[in-house]
Amino acid sequence: MTKDRIKLLILPGDGIGPEIVEQALKVIDIIKKNGIMIETETELIGGAAIDQYGIPITREVIQKADNADAVILGAVGGTKWESLPADLRPEQGLLSLRKALNLYANIRPVKVLDSLLDSSTLKKEIIKGVDFVVVRELTGGIYFGEPRGIDDNKAFNTEIYFKNEIERIARIGFQIARKRKKKLVSVDKANVLESSMLWRKVVAKIHKDYPDIQLSHQYVDNCAMQIIKNPRQFDVILTNNIFGDILSDESAMLTGSIGMLASASLGPKNSLYEPVHGSAPDIAGKDIANPCAEILCIAMMFDYTFNRAEISRTIKNAVEDVLNQGFRTPDIAQANSHIISTSKIGDKIARRVKELLPAE
Ligand code: IPM
Numbered sequence: 001m002t003k004d005r006i007k008l009l010i011l012p013g014d015g016i017g018p019e020i021v022e023q024a025l026k027v028i029d030i031i032k033k034n035g036i037m038i039e040t041e042t043e044l045i046g047g048a049a050i051d052q053y054g055i056p057i058t059r060e061v062i063q064k065a066d067n068a069d070a071v072i073l074g075a076v077g078g079t080k081w082e083s084l085p086a087d088l089r090p091e092q093g094l095l096s097l098r099k100a101l102n103l104y105a106n107i108r109p110v111k112v113l114d115s116l117l118d119s120s121t122l123k124k125e126i127i128k129g130v131d132f133v134v135v136r137e138l139t140g141g142i143y144f145g146e147p148r149g150i151d152d153n154k155a156f157n158t159e160i161y162f163k164n165e166i167e168r169i170a171r172i173g174f175q176i177a178r179k180r181k182k183k184l185v186s187v188d189k190a191n192v193l194e195s196s197m198l199w200r201k202v203v204a205k206i207h208k209d210y211p212d213i214q215l216s217h218q219y220v221d222n223c224a225m226q227i228i229k230n231p232r233q234f235d236v237i238l239t240n241n242i243f244g245d246i247l248s249d250e251s252a253m254l255t256g257s258i259g260m261l262a263s264a265s266l267g268p269k270n271s272l273y274e275p276v277h278g279s280a281p282d283i284a285g286k287d288i289a290n291p292c293a294e295i296l297c298i299a300m301m302f303d304y305t306f307n308r309a310e311i312s313r314t315i316k317n318a319v320e321d322v323l324n325q326g327f328r329t330p331d332i333a334q335a336n337s338h339i340i341s342t343s344k345i346g347d348k349i350a351r352r353v354k355e356l357l358p359a360e
């Protein structure tokens with residue numbers, strides 16, 4: 001679908017959320033000036049919503065998110081709200097939104113850029129050319145399973161998966177693999193967990209509809225090791241909610257910094273774009289956070305939601321060009337880098353987008 005008028009809901013959230021979202025908005029502004037009609041509205045989520053309304057997301061904001069063409073999120077959470085009960089924490093704002101909009105498919109591309117080979121803590125020869133996607137189930141599993149509870153003496157959660165939840169995310173995984181190198185690794189803990197036994201069985205069944213895709217299975221502990229040992233073996237990693245959460249943070253470090261990883265959360269009707277990283281309260285407000293992940297979220301949005309691959313490519317090229325020129329935030333700095341602030345690198349990327357955009 002190519003849309004002429006785009007309505008975005010912006011949810012900056014907490015910590016570094018607002019400052020990185022500000023950089024993404026600079027890029028959106030350039031695209032607007034280039035002739036695409038984009039309306040934005042900004043709302044509260046997470047700790048910011050708790051401070052204002054006493055809850056991490058209001059019903060009105062969920063409704064606005066539902067009505068928007070896409071949602072752009074910064075990050076939620078922070079030490080300030082850590083003593084609140086689970087259902088009143090900032091994170092619950094995001095989880096409720098994912099559930100309410102049925103955003104069950106979370107796509108997290110992991111691509112190592114040549115310019116950042118020296119920014120990673122891992123050896124160059126291991127990570128060069130790494131390019132895979134983590135497809136994480138996002139509205140099921142232990143994040144949402146009932147019963148759950150806590151008292152002074154015990155605490156428990158439920159890892160539960162329904163067949164239809166596994167089927168639909170498996171289809172997304174196979175479809176993504178089909179557009180890539182046609183290799184899918186399904187990650188589970190089927191040697192121990194019943195929920196994973198069903199996961200493996202259902203993925204194998206859905207595979208019959210995608211015979212052109214090479215399917216293999218890995219246990220999550222082994223996969224965590226393989227990502228460090230030989231990350232180039234992966235094309236698409238398909239996994240459940242909690243394993244995907246953990247493996248995507250791990251994978252981020254191949255790229256040099258978790259500040260580089262964007263993600264798309266997709267449902268039947270809605271889409272939300274958020275960086276893989278958190279709110280980083282320790283560096284919030286210092287103008288040193290890496291806005292690349294948030295800016296790359298805008299690139300993903302134009303690709304997945306608006307079917308404008310050329311705009312998406314332009315944004316990615318702009319990010320790569322600025323990094324190639326040696327400009328870095330501290331998290332990805334190398335020996336000869338020019339270390340610049342969040343807002344300065346945002347300006348540079350936006351300016352580069354402007355130079356690269358073809359006239360509409
Ligand atoms: C992520 C985050 C979230 C998650 C938190 C903020 C609820 O870590 O998107 O990876 O655990 O899904």
Ligand code: MN
Binds near residue numbers: 245246276
């Ligand atoms: Mn996470």
